[in-house]
Amino acid sequence: MVQxxxxxxxxxxxxxxxxxxxxxxxxxxxxxxTHNESQVQGVAVSGSVQRPSRTLVLVEQLLAALAxxxxxxxxxxxxxxxxxxxxxTSYRDQLPGRVQAELAAIESxxxxxxxxxxxxxxxxxxxxxxxxxxxHEALIDVPVLLAATGG
Numbered sequence: 001m002v003q004x005x006x007x008x009x010x011x012x013x014x015x016x017x018x019x020x021x022x023x024x025x026x027x028x029x030x031x032x033x034t035h036n037e038s039q040v041q042g043v044a045v046s047g048s049v050q051r052p053s054r055t056l057v058l059v060e061q062l063l064a065a066l067a068x069x070x071x072x073x074x075x076x077x078x079x080x081x082x083x084x085x086x087x088x089t090s091y092r093d094q095l096p097g098r099v100q101a102e103l104a105a106i107e108s109x110x111x112x113x114x115x116x117x118x119x120x121x122x123x124x125x126x127x128x129x130x131x132x133x134x135x136h137e138a139l140i141d142v143p144v145l146l147a148a149t150g151g
Contacts, residue, residue: 040072043109047116047127049080054149059115062145066113075105083126092133107138111145118150
């Protein structure tokens with residue numbers, strides 16, 4: 001019974017999230033001047049450093065829900081692949097080209113879907129460090145769907 005209620009609540013939440021994302025996305029594209037393009041460039045970031053990952057599953061489900069509403073082309077970034085490269089760096093110019101390309105993808109996205117596991121009541125340190133390396137003005141007027149997994 002509890003599981004059915006959870007599934008029902010999840011479906012209701014996904015419908016509301018789809019509608020809100022669509023409205024927010026259309027407004028932001030108009031402000032950014034990219035509303036004539038047919039394909040939306042979406043970037044998804046899974047902030048978990050483990051596999052299997054509940055956070056990755058959540059991010060993939062959110063992408064599937066958005067794909068039902070928007071014509072979206074998605075680039076998936078997993079923190080577990082980037083963690084060894086970003087963990088010991090302080091500045092962006094110290095990063096390998098592969099990681100800089102991933103940061104450029106985040107900065108040029110039309111929409112972001114970002115998920116992080118909750119650790120001691122907050123997002124993970126590497127997750128924050130990744131977004132600290134993103135240019136501070138790159139995400140202006142970009143809709144971001146932020147999700148977290150815990151417990």
